[in-house]
Amino acid sequence: MAITGRRVGETLLKVENITMRFGGVKALTDISLEVKQHEILAIIGPNGAGKSSMLNVINGVYHPQEGKITYKGEVRSKMQAHQAAAQGIARTFQNIALFKGMSVLDNIMTGRNLKMKTNFLQQAFYWGAALREELEHRAKVEEIIDFLRIESIRKTPVGRLPYGLQKRVELGRALAAEPELLLLDEPMAGMNVEEKEDMCRFILDVNDEFGTTIVLIEHDMGVVMDISDRVVVLDYGRKIGDGTPSEVRGNEEVIKAYLGTSH
């Protein structure tokens, strides 16, 4: 059980009264939530509850019709995904979204693109600053590769890797950006028990060592109870619970909507 309250800091992200519609479908209805610095927040809920949509709203992939988002004290309106990235928000996807034709190394290197400052002309000459930059970032990426224990596959095209490793590489690509806020959409889906344990370890280590704030979506209640400081429960696009894992576990409405139906 994670120890709550000790390292958790100020509010990093504040989401207020978000409503997100797709045509007639309301994916999110009047949702408000807060994410505190350094915490691990889990978002849970049945299929179609709007969890992924929530992450998409946070990092600018979706633009909600109503509501307000404040990140690091700054209110933002229509933010593009790449701007969210520039502000220090990174994520992984529910359905792996790696660059299939590229090697593990190149995928993770691509995650550092915002930190690279040389332009394409300098890169064309592969000389001086461009070369230095490439090598510096390669060294950083190697640290991530070591951390995730994927040294032996660094040159492998990601399309050839088994599912569990692909998820790990995708985490690596997100980490390469050295994000302040890391959004993980079902990082353990489809994994066996050992792979899940590894992934939990990585998430806790990232949170611990780099102080990264993490919002993750997860269906496995065991995992959620183990690693999260706080849990937000969505159901049919509405928020029906918000609190520590034990509080949420005791919440009547949550039990009825979610825990009651086994997943």
Place this chain on the structure above:
Amino acid sequence: MFYRECGQFKSGYAADQAIFPILQDKIAMGVLLAVAFIVVPLVATEYWLGSILIPFLILSLAAIGLNILTGYAGQLSLGSAAFMAVGAFAAYNFALRLPMLPLVVDFILAGVVAAAVGILFGLPSLRIKGFYLAVATLAAQFFITWGLTRFGWFSNNSASGVITAPRIMMFGYELTSASSRYLLTLSIVAVFALLAKNMVRSQIGRAWMAIRDMDIAAEVIGIKMLQTKLLAFAVSSFYCGVAGALWAFLYLGTVDAQAFDLNRSFEILFMIIIGGVGSILGSFLGAAFIVLLPIFLNVVAGLFGSSLHADTASHFEVMIFGALIIFFLIVEPHGLARLWQITKEKLRLWPFPH
């Protein structure tokens, strides 16, 4: 000699990031360049230099251009030849109107003009993808070649629209012999191929491949769609533009929009499909294949005692291209370059299985 990397330990990331991390590859490349620059001009006939090697090199350059756009950045284009035409006419006009500029500067400026036109026609790519984008580039193909013939200014009001390219001066000497034109072409193509290889193994290349493979993920990690796509159009068109200028000045000796019709665009597309989509080496292999196949067919026909009738030969060509393109699209989308790589991987392990 074995093709093996045993015993070659990389002492740092710099060594691992080199273009040819394996010693044997480095040596092979050195030998290849020495042959191309020294041996070939000494032994090749006028015909081989002027009618086979020069067009092969120039088409390789155009194929690199298309490969950057289609193979790396994933934006299908059927307008490569139109950007070659822009380059050819731009170089002609620079040579005509600013005669004090050195020839190589004309070529580079021609590339820059083609890049600007490329950006313009790349704008639709921000909204449309795949098939629809291909149709938009097809429009560019027709519009540009039409514009270049329609407006007399581009061809200095020549009656036929076909103009003789200016004399080719380098350092005060006129390049007339096939071997001197070959050497100039080879130098330019070698330098630009190296620059292209460097780009695709740097951040910009990774950004191109990222938008090709998964555009949402690319955006989420901070890659700007607009800039990255338009840069791919610009760089690609630059390469095609320079290739077009070389084609007019160093190969044909005339500047003619007809030399850059839709067939040429398809020819370049076939080169990258056969040679390898997303591979600089593949651009050369594909160009070599398409330039050499007709000659090869003639030789084969010669072996059977008859010289092939020109019509029959070109029918054969079309059939073989068609079959090969279908083969590569289905079986090996990464083309000859990938087959070459597989061979090398096998060699690395040979004679031990696995």
